[in-house]
Amino acid sequence: MKLVFEWLSKVWNIVLKVFTTKLFQLGTQELSLIMIVQLIVMAIVTLYISRKLQDVIKRRVLTRFGLDRGTREALSSLIGYVLTVLGFLIVLQTAGINLSSLTVFAGAMGIGLGFGLQNLTANFISGLAILFEKPIKVGDYVKVDDLSGTVEKISIRSTTIRTNDGVFVIVPNTSFLENNVVNWSYEDPRARLRIPVDVPDESDPVIVTEVLLEAARKEPEVLPSPAPEVYFKGFGDGMDFELLVWIDNPPNMESIQSSLYYLIEEQLREQGIEHAEPQRDLYIRNLKDLEFLLQKPQQTGAGNGSYSQEESLSNKAVPAAKKNKVKANSRGKLTLRDLLRKVSYFEKCSDSDLRHIIQQGYRQMLKAGDIICEENDPGDSFYIILSGLVEVFVESIGKRVATRKPGEFIGEMSLLLGTPRTATLRALEDTILFVVDRENLKSLLAKHKDLADQISEELFTRKETLEQLGIKVGGTQEKQTGTNQIRQRIQSLFGI
Missing domain, CATH: 2.30.30.60 (SH3 type barrels.)
Known part of the structure; x- marks a missing residue:
């Protein structure tokens, strides 16, 4: 038993000597194996503590300041790096290592790392720049x-x-x-999508514009403001259009594009518009042989008439462009252009003017009894009745004050005077409205100033009618100055 203890004692002394033997000197401090192990253990503990503190600061401290996720992550990363560096400095000081003695060593190591680890150093500096900037x-x-x-x-x-x-x-x-x-998320998450669409040369540009805008407004992910736009880009295999829409959810960009293409295809099919097909030129080398074949008449096996091979080939050689002709609308649905032309003010407008008008609004279909807007609601839209009848009902007095017919506009009073809705608007039968939002009304009135004058005159007349019924609208000053005051208000609101 004594021999075992002596053997163990010798082994312990050898191990102790190995761990305590001086390996090298760093500055004034002699480093042994056991001290190196202690430094490694303390460094691991320091790194663990700094990571935990970083996590606590990110989750419990920075969240109280209402910072966004990206800012919290950047600040917590910087704090984590600072805590780690301070922790290592404390470990070195605790071990008795004089930091001033490491200056020359650190400089030499920095030069070596600069040459040997250029990519790592560049990524390190870039990471700091990203976190700070x-x-x-x-x-x-x-x-x-x-x-x-x-x-x-x-x-x-x-x-x-x-x-x-x-x-x-x-x-x-x-x-x-x-x-x-x-x-895509920098400052403003809104982004504009461009959807290219090709249609045959025979297509009506105004109808194509209406189709694309209607498809855009059916997609819930598309923002109503800024409003969707349609650009005519030129001629390729057909006519090249581009639909421009705004979204505020860029990660869903691909799914929104797919949804828009589905809606566009559906709308084009409803209007009988096919997609443009590539055009190709055909060159015939053996033209004489073809002429010889065309000169041989051939009889058909049915009927009393006959036709030549030339007529047969000509019937088969239908130009590709005819295949792309716009088909008649099987549903017989009137286009927005046709409905707008029934309004007296727009009946003499050119196709170019109507296309501009169509881009400023959209069609809204209503069933009999549907509510357009209710009394005291904020005014955010202007309506033109394209077909049907609309009841103007003032609930505060329990009375119908007017019935509006196709060609008349409604909802202008609240929008232009900046007051809540003075009446409830209800469809008396199936009705189609042309709706212009507040943002697009400025562009519409700027191009059609006569329409602004017409609205001003009608607005003053309706305002007087309501005031005769005991419904006060606006201030007394507006009543005294009449349509001029309303024109000035339109100019101040819309800058026209």
């Missing part, structure tokens, strides 16, 4: 080269992006400083 933040939807996705994490060396397919991609930070980066 914040060109991108966690949660932003970005595009780098051909990669699109949401920023999930920004570290000191790389950034993690989650694509629309749910794939996480690690991107070096230098890519965000050396390449062009599209940040």
Whole structure:
């Protein structure tokens, strides 16, 4: 037993000597194996504590300041790096290592790392620049080269992006400083989508414009303001149009585009408009042989008439353009242009003017009994009756004050005078309205100033009628000055 203890004692002494033997000197401090192990353990503990503090600050402290996710992530990362550096400095001081003695060593190591780890250093500096300047933040939807996705994490060396397919991609930070980066979420998340559409040459541009705008307004993800627009881009295999819409959810861009294409195809099919087909030129080399064939008459087996091979070939050689002709609308649905021409003010407008008008509003279909707007609602839309009848009912006195017919406009009083709705508007039968939102009314009145004068005169007449019924609208000053005051208000509201 004594021999065992002696053997164990010798082993312990050897191990102790190995761990306590001086390996090298750093400044004035001699480092042994056991001290190196202690430094490593303390460094791991310091790193763990700094990570925990960083997480607590991010989740419990920064959230109280109402900061967005990207700012919280950037600040917590910077705080984490500062805590880690301070922790390592404290560990070195605790171990008795004089930091001033490391100056020359750190300088030499910095030069070596600068040459040997250029890419890592560049990513490190780029990471700091991203965290401080914040060109991108966690949660932003970005595009780098051909990669699109949401920023999930920004570290000191790389950034993690989650694509629309749910794939996480690690991107070096230098890519965000050396390449062009599209940040769809930067400051304003709204973005404009461009949807190219080709239609045959025989298509009516005004109807195509109406179809594209109607499809855009049926898509719930498309913003009503700024309003959708249609551009005529030129001629290719047919006529090239482009629908421009605004969205505020860029990560869903692809699904919104797909939905718009479905709606556009449905609307084009309803109007009997086919897609443009590519045109190709045909060159015939053996024309003489073809002429010889065309000179041989052939009899048909049915009927008393006959026709030649030339007529047969000519019937088959139907120009490709005829295949693209616009079909008649099987539903017999009147276009918005046709309905607007029934309004006395618009009946002499050119197709170009009508196309501009169509871009400022949209068609609204109502069933008998449907409520258009209620009394005391805020006024945000202007309506022109294209077909049907609309009742104007003042609930405060329990009386119908008017019935509006096709060609008349309604809803203008609240919108132009800045007052709540003075009456409830209800469809008495199936009705079609042309609706112009407040944002688009300015453009419409700026181009059609006579319409603004007509609205001013009618508005003053209706205002007087309501005041005779005991319903006060606006101030007394407006009553005294008549239509001039209303014209001035239109000019001040819409800048026309």
